[in-house]
Amino acid sequence: MSTLSALAHVQAMETMQAVPRTEFRHRHLSGRPLVIVPLAMAGEAGAPLAAMVGSAKRNGTLLVVAQPRNRDQRFAFAADLGRIVMNYINSFRQNRRGEGERSRYTDAPQILVPNAGGVKALADLGRMCRFRATSGPYAVPDVVPEFGMWLTFLVDRAEQAGTSTLLPVTAMLTEHWATGQSTLEDQNLASLMAWIAPPPGLSVEQAMADAENPDVCPPAGPPTSPEFDNRDLAPAIRRFDTAHTLGDPHALAAAETELRELIAGQIQPTWRMVWQAISLLRSVPEAPRTAKRFEGDCKAFTKYSDYRDSDGPPQRKRDNAIGAARRLGWLEHALAEFESDMAFDDRFVLADRRSAGEAFAGTVVEADPGRVVTTDKNRRVPRPRVTVRTEDPVRLAADTKLISPSLPTGHKAMIVSVLSDGGTTRVTVEITGGMGRSRVPQQGTVPELGQRIAYLPDPGWRPAPQFPASDATPWTHSAADDSGTDSVIPEDAAAEEWGNED
Amino acid sequence: MKNPVDDRLDALRGSAKRLDYNARSLAALENNPRCTLRALLDASGSDKAAIATHVGHPPSFGQSSFAITRGNAFEAMVKDNGCAELLRVLRETLELTLPEVGYEDLNDVGGDGRSKQRHERTEEVLLRAARGEGDATLFDHPMLRLLIGGHKVYLEPDLVALRIDGRFHVVEIKSFPIIDDQADSTQVRAATTQACAYIIALRDLLGRAGIGEEAVSDTIVLVAPKDFTNRPTGAFVDARKQVAALTRQLSRIERIGDLVDLLPEDLTFDLDPTPDKNKQPRRPAEELAEALDQVLVTYRPDCLNHCEMAFYCRSRARAEASLDVLGPTVREQFGGIDTTTMVMGLARGELTPSEDQVEIAAALRHAARLRAELEDLGGAA
Incomplete structure (x- = not known):
C-alpha cells in the first residue's frame, strides 16, 4: 500500500x-x-x-x-x-x-x-x-x-x-x-x-x-x-x-x-x-x-x-507442474499489465504509484532534443535526452524502461540517472521509441523544456516461458506415482459417496 | 497456598465463578499475544462475554447448530466400530504400518465422567503404554491436564495414537473438508494450534514420569472429510513452530504478575452479579467501562474473529481515532504514528514532526499535495 x-x-x-x-x-x-x-x-x-x-x-x-x-x-x-x-x-x-x-x-x-x-x-x-x-x-x-x-x-x-x-x-x-x-x-x-x-x-x-x-x-x-x-x-x-x-x-x-x-x-x-x-x-x-x-x-x-x-x-483437480508454472507466469504478467494500464489511464492511480516511488511526474528542466547515436548496425538514430525535476520520492533505478501517459502512445524511454538535488530529484531519461521513422523525431514526441510529464515503468512484453514437454518433465516435478492427481478424471468420480444423510 | 498475584487476579475477577482456560482460549493466545486486557481477563478467569455485553458491546460469534451437529456426527462416524474408518485412513491414506491395534476408551471411568478421575485413569493408561506395557494403541478422548498460571486446566483431545513410528501422535478430527488434498489454511491453522496445547499437555504428563518429550511427536494427524463426501481422509501437519509459539505464550502467563503490578490497586472487572440464579450484573456499566479503559488494549481488526471483547476494543479505538481501526496494512505505512489526528496534522503541515517522524512527515505532505492536486482538478464524486 x-x-x-x-x-x-x-x-x-x-x-x-x-x-x-x-x-x-x-x-x-x-x-x-x-x-x-x-x-x-x-x-x-x-x-x-x-x-x-x-x-x-x-x-x-x-x-x-x-x-x-x-x-x-x-x-x-x-x-x-x-x-x-x-x-x-x-x-x-x-x-x-x-x-x-x-x-x-x-x-x-x-x-x-x-x-x-x-x-x-x-x-x-x-x-x-x-x-x-x-x-x-x-x-x-x-x-x-x-x-x-x-x-x-x-x-x-x-x-x-x-x-x-x-x-x-x-x-x-x-x-x-x-x-x-x-x-x-x-x-x-x-x-x-x-x-x-x-x-x-x-x-x-x-x-x-x-x-x-x-x-x-x-x-x-x-x-x-x-x-x-x-x-x-x-x-x-x-x-x-x-x-x-x-x-x-x-x-x-x-x-x-x-x-x-x-x-x-x-x-x-x-x-x-x-x-x-x-x-x-x-x-x-x-x-x-x-x-x-x-x-x-x-x-x-x-x-x-x-x-x-x-x-x-x-x-483437472490440480494443475501439474508445467501447467502450474505456466499459469503462475501468466497471472503475474496479467497483474503487472493491469497495474500499468490503471496508472496509465487514471491520474488517481498514477498519483498512488508516485507516492510509492514507483512512478514520477515533474517539469522538464534540461533537454537535448537533437541527440543522435550510432547503433551497432551503424545506423544513426535519434536518442534525445531530457532531465525531469520532480518532488516525488523516486525509487526507480537506472536502466528502467518507461512509458508515459502524458505523451503520444508508443513513447518509450529509459532512465539514465536519478540524482537527488536537495528536496527534489532530477531524473534524466533517454527517449528510445515513439518518435516516428525519420531521423528527426516527429513534432510533439519529445518533451520540451518546461513541459509537465509523468513516467511509469513499462510492464513490457515478456517472452512465453519455455517448459519441457509433459513426458520429459524431470522426476522431481512429475506426479506419475500419484494416480490421484495425474488422471484428469478421478476414478471415483461417479461414486463420490455422500454417506449418511441424517 | 495463594500468592499475592493470585489474590490480585481474583480481585480483578470479583465475585464471579472462575472460568478456566480451555484448548480454544489457549489457541487464541497465539492470535494477539500482546494485548494486556486479554491477558488479564484470561488469567483472572473473567467472563469476557458477560463483561463485553454489560458495557454494551456483546460478542456476535455464535456457533451454528448445523456446524456442531456435523462435527459430532463426523467424529462419531470416524470412531465407529473401534475406529475402523480411522484405521483405514492411517493405513491407506497415510500409509502407516500399524501391526496390532488396541482401542482404549477414556471417555469415562466406569461411568464416572469427572475430569479428575478421568485424568488419573488417562495418566495410568498412557504411562503404561509409554513403557511398552499393555496393548492399547488408540486412546479415545484422554483427559490431559496442564498447569497454567498455577491453575489446573483439563484438556481433551479427540484421540491420541501410539506406535506411529513408536511415538504418541495427537489426532485431530475436524469436519471441514480436504478438497483435492487442500484444506482451508485458516481452519488448518486453528486446528493445529488447538492440537499444540494437547502436545504440550501430553509431554507434561509423560515428563512428570521422567519420559522425555521426544515420546510425543510434534506432527499431528488431521482427519477430515474427503472432498464432498462423508468419508474421512488424513494428512500430517507439522506443528513444531506453533508448539514453540504456544510454549512461549504459556511462559508469559507465568509472568502475569508483571502486568498486574502496573494496575491501580483497586481495579476490578467485577460485575457484582445478583446472588440468585439470574446473575444479573448490578455494577453500573459506566463504572465497569471506566475500569476497562484503564487497561491497555492492542486492538486489531482480526480480533473481531476470535475475541469476545473485540467490539468494545474497536469502539475504544474509534473514540481515540486510533489507526488500529484501519488494520495493520494501513498502520504499517505510518510507523510510529498512532492516531488519525496526528496523520492529518502532519499531512497538512499543522504539526511539527518529532525527530523520528521527519521522514514519514515528508512522505505524508507529499501524498497530501498529490491528493489536493487530484481534488483541485475535479476528482471523481
Whole structure:
C-alpha cells in the first residue's frame, strides 16, 4: 500500500465518508450481468442452501435446498441453477466476428457475486459438479457437469487481474473507494455500502452498526448467521424432514413454503444491495483501457466455448507442474499489465504509484532534443535526452524502461540517472521509441523544456516461458506415482459417496 | 497456598465463578499475544462475554447448530466400530504400518465422567503404554491436564495414537473438508494450534514420569472429510513452530504478575452479579467501562474473529481515532504514528514532526499535495 492510499483511508475515517481512490472504474460492467447470491449451510462443504439468481433486480429467481444434507436435493439444486446460468452463458454464444483463428464472440458473460466468499462457493460448486457422470449409478442431469466445468472456467479466470467474467462486488467497490474501516470489515458488503452510500436518513455510524446486526442486515453469505440457523432455520428444516418422513403432502408443502420465506428474508436484502452497488458502479465512468481487457475476456470466453463444443474433458483437480508454472507466469504478467494500464489511464492511480516511488511526474528542466547515436548496425538514430525535476520520492533505478501517459502512445524511454538535488530529484531519461521513422523525431514526441510529464515503468512484453514437454518433465516435478492427481478424471468420480444423510 | 498475584487476579475477577482456560482460549493466545486486557481477563478467569455485553458491546460469534451437529456426527462416524474408518485412513491414506491395534476408551471411568478421575485413569493408561506395557494403541478422548498460571486446566483431545513410528501422535478430527488434498489454511491453522496445547499437555504428563518429550511427536494427524463426501481422509501437519509459539505464550502467563503490578490497586472487572440464579450484573456499566479503559488494549481488526471483547476494543479505538481501526496494512505505512489526528496534522503541515517522524512527515505532505492536486482538478464524486 502506498502512503497516498493509506492517507485516503485515514481521510475517510476522519471525515466519516468514503474517499474515491480512482477516477475511473477499471472493470468492464456488462449491460446485462448475472447476479448470483449463494448461501451455504454452515459446517458442511459444498452444501448449498439457497441461491438467488437473475440478470435484473426485478426478476431474481430464488432456489432453495430444503435439506442441504440430501445428495439428490443438492444435485436437483445444481441442475436448476445450472440451467439458469447456462441459458445466460449460451445467450452470449450467438454473435461472432472475425475469420478463422481470430473469430470470436462479440460479448462475454459476467457473473457478479456479493463477496469473495461467493466466488469460493461457486468454486466448490464447480468442483462438486464437473466430474459427475450423467449415466450409471448416481447419475445427474446433463446440465450438471457442463455447469460445473463452466463455473470452474469462470473461477479460474477470476484469479487473473483485470478480468471481468466473475467478480465479487465488494472487490469492485474497494477498488474505487477507500473506507475508514479495515480490509476485514470491507469484505462485509453491508458495512462497505454503509460508507459509500448509507441508507437515506442514516449516518455512516448508524449504517455501520446496522450492517453488523444480523437481524437488520442478514450476512451476504455464503454462511447464514448462526442466530438465524439456530432460531429459525434448524426448526424449519426439522419440520420439513418430519413431513417428508410422514409423506404428508400438505405438511410438506407448508414446510417448503415456510423455508422459502425464511430464506427469502435472509437473501433478499443482499440481492437488493448488490444491485444498488451495481448502479453505483455504473455511475463511475469506465477507464479507456477497460475495453482492451474486455477483448481478452471475449477471447478467453470464445476459446473455452469452442473447447466445450468439442466436448473436451473437465479441468483437472490440480494443475501439474508445467501447467502450474505456466499459469503462475501468466497471472503475474496479467497483474503487472493491469497495474500499468490503471496508472496509465487514471491520474488517481498514477498519483498512488508516485507516492510509492514507483512512478514520477515533474517539469522538464534540461533537454537535448537533437541527440543522435550510432547503433551497432551503424545506423544513426535519434536518442534525445531530457532531465525531469520532480518532488516525488523516486525509487526507480537506472536502466528502467518507461512509458508515459502524458505523451503520444508508443513513447518509450529509459532512465539514465536519478540524482537527488536537495528536496527534489532530477531524473534524466533517454527517449528510445515513439518518435516516428525519420531521423528527426516527429513534432510533439519529445518533451520540451518546461513541459509537465509523468513516467511509469513499462510492464513490457515478456517472452512465453519455455517448459519441457509433459513426458520429459524431470522426476522431481512429475506426479506419475500419484494416480490421484495425474488422471484428469478421478476414478471415483461417479461414486463420490455422500454417506449418511441424517 | 495463594500468592499475592493470585489474590490480585481474583480481585480483578470479583465475585464471579472462575472460568478456566480451555484448548480454544489457549489457541487464541497465539492470535494477539500482546494485548494486556486479554491477558488479564484470561488469567483472572473473567467472563469476557458477560463483561463485553454489560458495557454494551456483546460478542456476535455464535456457533451454528448445523456446524456442531456435523462435527459430532463426523467424529462419531470416524470412531465407529473401534475406529475402523480411522484405521483405514492411517493405513491407506497415510500409509502407516500399524501391526496390532488396541482401542482404549477414556471417555469415562466406569461411568464416572469427572475430569479428575478421568485424568488419573488417562495418566495410568498412557504411562503404561509409554513403557511398552499393555496393548492399547488408540486412546479415545484422554483427559490431559496442564498447569497454567498455577491453575489446573483439563484438556481433551479427540484421540491420541501410539506406535506411529513408536511415538504418541495427537489426532485431530475436524469436519471441514480436504478438497483435492487442500484444506482451508485458516481452519488448518486453528486446528493445529488447538492440537499444540494437547502436545504440550501430553509431554507434561509423560515428563512428570521422567519420559522425555521426544515420546510425543510434534506432527499431528488431521482427519477430515474427503472432498464432498462423508468419508474421512488424513494428512500430517507439522506443528513444531506453533508448539514453540504456544510454549512461549504459556511462559508469559507465568509472568502475569508483571502486568498486574502496573494496575491501580483497586481495579476490578467485577460485575457484582445478583446472588440468585439470574446473575444479573448490578455494577453500573459506566463504572465497569471506566475500569476497562484503564487497561491497555492492542486492538486489531482480526480480533473481531476470535475475541469476545473485540467490539468494545474497536469502539475504544474509534473514540481515540486510533489507526488500529484501519488494520495493520494501513498502520504499517505510518510507523510510529498512532492516531488519525496526528496523520492529518502532519499531512497538512499543522504539526511539527518529532525527530523520528521527519521522514514519514515528508512522505505524508507529499501524498497530501498529490491528493489536493487530484481534488483541485475535479476528482471523481
